[in-house]
Amino acid sequence: MHDWIVPHGYRFAGHVSGLRSEPHRRDLALIVSDGPAAVAGVFTQNRVAAAPVQVCRTRVPRSDGHGIVVCSGNANACTGEQGLADARRMTVLAAEAVGCRPEQFLVASTGVIGRPLPMPILEVGIPAAAKRLDSSIPAVNDAAHAILTTDTCIKIASAKLEFSSSEARLLGFAKGAAMIGPNMATMLAFLMSDATVRPDDLQTILRHSVSRTFNCISVEGHMSTNDSVFLFANGKGTPLAGKDLEEFAAGVHTICAYLAKAIARDAEGAAHLVTIEVEGTRDDAEAIRIAKTIAESALVKCAIFGGDPNWGRFVSAAGYAGVPFEEKQLSLWLGDMLLYQHGAPLPFDPKAASNYLRHNREVNLRLRFTLGSGQCIFYTSDLTPEYIRLNADYTT
Amino acid sequence: MHDWIVPHGYRFAGHVSGLRSEPHRRDLALIVSDGPAAVAGVFTQNRVAAAPVQVCRTRVPRSDGHGIVVCSGNANACTGEQGLADARRMTVLAAEAVGCRPEQFLVASTGVIGRPLPMPILEVGIPAAAKRLDSSIPAVNDAAHAILTTDTCIKIASAKLEFSSSEARLLGFAKGAAMIGPNMATMLAFLMSDATVRPDDLQTILRHSVSRTFNCISVEGHMSTNDSVFLFANGKGTPLAGKDLEEFAAGVHTICAYLAKAIARDAEGAAHLVTIEVEGTRDDAEAIRIAKTIAESALVKCAIFGGDPNWGRFVSAAGYAGVPFEEKQLSLWLGDMLLYQHGAPLPFDPKAASNYLRHNREVNLRLRFTLGSGQCIFYTSDLTPEYIRLNADYTT
Numbered sequence: 001m002h003d004w005i006v007p008h009g010y011r012f013a014g015h016v017s018g019l020r021s022e023p024h025r026r027d028l029a030l031i032v033s034d035g036p037a038a039v040a041g042v043f044t045q046n047r048v049a050a051a052p053v054q055v056c057r058t059r060v061p062r063s064d065g066h067g068i069v070v071c072s073g074n075a076n077a078c079t080g081e082q083g084l085a086d087a088r089r090m091t092v093l094a095a096e097a098v099g100c101r102p103e104q105f106l107v108a109s110t111g112v113i114g115r116p117l118p119m120p121i122l123e124v125g126i127p128a129a130a131k132r133l134d135s136s137i138p139a140v141n142d143a144a145h146a147i148l149t150t151d152t153c154i155k156i157a158s159a160k161l162e163f164s165s166s167e168a169r170l171l172g173f174a175k176g177a178a179m180i181g182p183n184m185a186t187m188l189a190f191l192m193s194d195a196t197v198r199p200d201d202l203q204t205i206l207r208h209s210v211s212r213t214f215n216c217i218s219v220e221g222h223m224s225t226n227d228s229v230f231l232f233a234n235g236k237g238t239p240l241a242g243k244d245l246e247e248f249a250a251g252v253h254t255i256c257a258y259l260a261k262a263i264a265r266d267a268e269g270a271a272h273l274v275t276i277e278v279e280g281t282r283d284d285a286e287a288i289r290i291a292k293t294i295a296e297s298a299l300v301k302c303a304i305f306g307g308d309p310n311w312g313r314f315v316s317a318a319g320y321a322g323v324p325f326e327e328k329q330l331s332l333w334l335g336d337m338l339l340y341q342h343g344a345p346l347p348f349d350p351k352a353a354s355n356y357l358r359h360n361r362e363v364n365l366r367l368r369f370t371l372g373s374g375q376c377i378f379y380t381s382d383l384t385p386e387y388i389r390l391n392a393d394y395t396t
Numbered sequence: 397m398h399d400w401i402v403p404h405g406y407r408f409a410g411h412v413s414g415l416r417s418e419p420h421r422r423d424l425a426l427i428v429s430d431g432p433a434a435v436a437g438v439f440t441q442n443r444v445a446a447a448p449v450q451v452c453r454t455r456v457p458r459s460d461g462h463g464i465v466v467c468s469g470n471a472n473a474c475t476g477e478q479g480l481a482d483a484r485r486m487t488v489l490a491a492e493a494v495g496c497r498p499e500q501f502l503v504a505s506t507g508v509i510g511r512p513l514p515m516p517i518l519e520v521g522i523p524a525a526a527k528r529l530d531s532s533i534p535a536v537n538d539a540a541h542a543i544l545t546t547d548t549c550i551k552i553a554s555a556k557l558e559f560s561s562s563e564a565r566l567l568g569f570a571k572g573a574a575m576i577g578p579n580m581a582t583m584l585a586f587l588m589s590d591a592t593v594r595p596d597d598l599q600t601i602l603r604h605s606v607s608r609t610f611n612c613i614s615v616e617g618h619m620s621t622n623d624s625v626f627l628f629a630n631g632k633g634t635p636l637a638g639k640d641l642e643e644f645a646a647g648v649h650t651i652c653a654y655l656a657k658a659i660a661r662d663a664e665g666a667a668h669l670v671t672i673e674v675e676g677t678r679d680d681a682e683a684i685r686i687a688k689t690i691a692e693s694a695l696v697k698c699a700i701f702g703g704d705p706n707w708g709r710f711v712s713a714a715g716y717a718g719v720p721f722e723e724k725q726l727s728l729w730l731g732d733m734l735l736y737q738h739g740a741p742l743p744f745d746p747k748a749a750s751n752y753l754r755h756n757r758e759v760n761l762r763l764r765f766t767l768g769s770g771q772c773i774f775y776t777s778d779l780t781p782e783y784i785r786l787n788a789d790y791t792t
Contacts, residue, residue: 048715048723078711078723080740113708114741220694222709223716298616298694298779299787306788312509313618315474319444320619327444327474344476345510383694385781391695392702 004137005158007169007194009034009234011133014142017125019111019118020073026146028122030129031190032067032098037234038196039065040203041106042210044227050077051087052107053228059103060230061199066104068190068230069094069126070147072175073111074118077225086117093123097130108188108228110149110175144173147188150390151177155262161195161251163244168195168235170248172255176219176263189214189229189259195248196235205249206231213256216288217379219267220387221296229256264379269387272304272357274380277366281374286323290367291378293321301383304363309353311339314365325369333366400533401554403565403590405430405630407529410538413521415507415514416469422542424518426525427586428463428494433630435461436598437502438606440623446473447483448503449624455499456626457595462500464586464626465490465522466543468571469507470514473621482513489519493526504584504624506545506571540569543584546786547573551658557591557647559640564591564631566644568651572615572659585610585625585655591644592631601645602627609652612684613775615663616783617692625652660775661758665783668700668753670776673762677770682719686763687774689717697779700759705749707735710761721765729762 011032019027041060043053069090076083091105109117132139144154158171174189197205210229231252240248265273276294278287294300294317303310315332318325327343335356339348357363407428415423437456439449455461465486472479487501505513529535540550554567570585593601606625627648636644661669672690674683690696690713699706707728714726723739731752735744753759 046712046715047717047719047721048712075708078708078736078739078741080723082740112706113712114736116741222693222695222713225708225712225715297618298783299618302784302787305784308787308789310508312471312474312621316442316444316509316621317618319442319621321443323443325443327476340474340510343474344478345474345512383784385784387694388698388701388779388781388784391698393704 004140004156004171005160005169006135006137006140007171007192009194010192011135012139012143013129013132013134014144014146015125015129015132017129018121019071026142027072028125028129029070029143029146030067030094030133031143031192032133033065033192033232033234035234035236036064036066037232038063038199038202039106040199040206040231042207042229044224046223046225048078048225050075050109050226051079051083052076052109053226054084055087055091056106056228059106061203063199064104065106065232066100067094067098068106068108070108070188071122072147072149074109074115075111075113075226076109076117077113079114079116082116086119089119090122090126093126094130097127106230108226110147110188110226113225140171147173147175149175149177150268151175151266153266155259155266157255157258159251159255161248163240163247166237168193168248170251170255172259174259174263176266177268188226189256191231191252191255193233194235195233196237196239197233197245197248198239201239201245202231202233205252209249209253209256213253213260216291216376217260217264218292218295219264219381261379264381267381268390269384270381271361271384272382273362274304274382275362275364276378276380277364278378279375280369280371281323282372283374284376285374287374287376288378290318290321290323291376293317294365295378295380298383304357305382305384307354307358309334309350309357315340318367325371329370331368335364400536400552400567401556401565402531402533402536403567403588405590406588407531408535408539409525409528409530410540410542411521411525411528413525414517415467422538423468424521424525425466425539425542426463426490426529427539427588428529429461429588429628429630431630431632432460432462433628434459434593434595434598435502436595436602436627438603438625440620442619442621444474444621446471446505446622447475447479448472448505449622450480451483451487452502452624455502457599459595460500461502461628462496463490463494464502464504466504466584467518468543468545470505470511471507471509471622472505472513473509475510475512478512482515485515486518486522489522490526493523502626504622506543506584506622509621536567543569543571545571545573546664547571547662549662551655551662553651553654555647555651557643559636559643562633564589564644566647566651568655570655570659572662573664584622585652587627587648587651589629590631591629592633592635593629593641593644594635597635597641598627598629601648604645605649605652609649609656612687612772613656613660614688614691615660615777657775660777663777664786665780666777667757667780668778669758670700670778671758671760672774672776673760674774675771676765676767677719678768679770680772681770683770683772684774686714686717686719687772689713690761691774691776694779700753701778701780703750703754705730705746705753711736714763721767725766727764731760
């Protein structure tokens with residue numbers, strides 16, 4: 001078992017309720033703060049928001065949060081009024097089991113869209129999961145497993161934060177795999193701290209970090225209906241301020257960045273983790289727009305999968321990102337090989353460039369513009385026959 | 397050989413110049429109007445525009461066009477100043493061979509990005525191609541073959557147009573296959589008529605048709621650097637006006653629509669031609685935005701390839717298209733099966749839905765909104781392991 005730092009005053013459970021067709025697979029997670037916690041949340045911008053997202057949007061930020069209940073295998077999206085009632089019922093069951101009001105609970109789901117939740121399973125499962133709640137590392141491990149779908153591994157990170165006259169702990173875990181094309185929020189990720197932070201500060205910190213971490217990854221650009229990121233802080237002291245609050249924000253950012261990169265690395269069927277660095281745009285938003293457009297091109301992804309240094313695909317994708325530039329304002333590197341400088345191609349060794357792609361699981365593209373000081377680091381995956389296999393027979 | 401209607405006063409050639417690695421493959425096309433022709437052109441919106449696109453943008457619309465020279469196998473894109481000089485040189489060679497000024501010639505290229513054009517081959521090839529110019533159907537067939545890349549077949553259509561007191565002929569051909577995600581223009585397509593039309597009318601007619609035909613298809617959404625559509629009209633009579641001009645515009649639209657659908661049908665690796673009908677949005681632009689977002693989702697494409705009626709992917713893609721709507725304003729059909737009505741899922745037979753996808757090469761999605769009278773018909777393909785194979789080793 002790993003050596004994670006678990007914040008004080010939280011308990012976790014991952015339970016096999018029977019939602020999934022695979023036997024013995026954990027599918028129901030509970031995260032509970034023993035005392036009231038400040039809670040921030042960021043959600044998908046998809047117009048088709050899942051029922052749990054619709055329920056939670058009205059519940060954060062708040063100062064008296066108590067927990068999160070999560071099921072995997074069913075997204076509870078496109079499920080109409082029944083779906084909303086089912087999402088609310090999940091929070092009622094969880095709140096009753098731990099002794100708080102339903103509004104103090106958040107709810108998240110991930111899995112197939114358009115199927116009603118099998119509520120009889122959850123009516124039994126949620127109280128049973130609550131009986132397993134524990135503050136131990138194995139309990140954290142169980143909860144992190146219970147939120148996965150086609151992920152091949154859990155994504156989890158923790159840190160100890162040192163403030164001027166106190167300290168706190170921060171733990172986060174996430175799931176990804178596919179339908180990963182976030183905008184303002186992404187996937188499921190849950191961060192818990194025992195620091196004391198005002199809800200509004202918490203919301204600002206989370207929103208800022210998400211925009212540069214979870215929003216800077218893409219698997220295939222399909223924005224999910226269920227993306228939700230929650231940050232809890234259940235400390236009972238004086239709220240953090242000034243440099244201490246900045247320290248806390250830096251800790252949140254580090255954990256979010258780690259989890260986001262882990263989601264890109266474990267993308268469905270992926271054979272490469274691709275880091276796209278864009279710099280020298282007018283602002284950071286332009287850099288992100290260009291990186292995201294490159295990341296979501298199937299032609300770019302196929303070239304990287306095949307070890308084909310067909311760099312015209314990278315440059316041409318940048319060209320339709322909606323950012324004005326002239327070709328002579330752009331240079332391109334693959335790894336440390338400069339292939340295109342100020343709008344003109346350079347001679348290069350195609351064999352060496354191909355070997356770079358073939359022999360590294362983690363590869364780098366860098367685009368440098370001469371327009372300003374904007375920049376970003378963006379993560380994506382390649383496109384493989386395994387991705388197609390996984391997504392050509394998911395529901396049937 | 398087909399029974400195409402060839403407009404009067406045009407000659408065609410398709411030549412094996414040696415640009416392509418495959419022996420005996422036609423790679424150089426010439427289209428020549430015997431007299432001066434009105435010419436309209438529409439081009440890619442990619443910021444990284446290929447050299448021939450940069451050259452042609454300054455040459456259309458015009459009243460004294462004479463021809464088009466096209467090479468396949470090399471895109472002449474991202475090739476800097478040398479590329480521009482090479483594109484201009486192609487028009488000089490073609491103009492000299494047929495006896496006109498270089499500005500009267502247009503140029504187009506398609507193939508690998510970032511490689512200098514092998515000009516010695518073209519210095520010999522263009523005059524040799526000009527010697528083969530002919531108005532026969534076999535010559536049209538040769539030219540239509542010479543512009544292809546990974547296309548598996550030529551795309552060609554023709555029509556006879558009847559006006560109040562005259563008639564004209566219209567012929568068009570196109571290439572597609574991949575890097576198909578147009579915006580305002582697409583691919584290579586060339587339309588020739590012997591009608592008499594003012595250049596400005598021609599440009600208006602072409603731009604309008606392109607926006608609803610070539611701009612309503614997508615293979616993987618990667619906008620090319622080389623998209624160009626040209627329309628020639630070399631008639632010598634009184635320019636068409638009123639109902640006759642409308643008749644001509646309708647003919648152009650029919651040919652463009654046929655060629656656009658043919659490009660989507662012959663998309664790289666495609667196993668399905670997918671028609672996406674969207675109706676009831678506030679305007680047509682909203683309908684196109686939604687259809688294009690669905691068409692470009694890898695998850696949607698994989699589901700169709702796999703015969704998986706995972707309709708949540710269609711609805712969730714609509715949700716991130718940037719068009720405001722409420723779920724209850726949306727209903728969805730797969731073929732004639734209503735799966736989702738006013739925001740709620742309906743019971744359906746997954747086996748029948750899967751069989752519909754498995755047993756038809758051409759399949760239909762229909763999304764009906766209750767927002768207005770906007771609509772569109774959009775064509776795309778599925779995503780297959782063959783697409784990945786083709787694009788994982790294209791240059792190396």
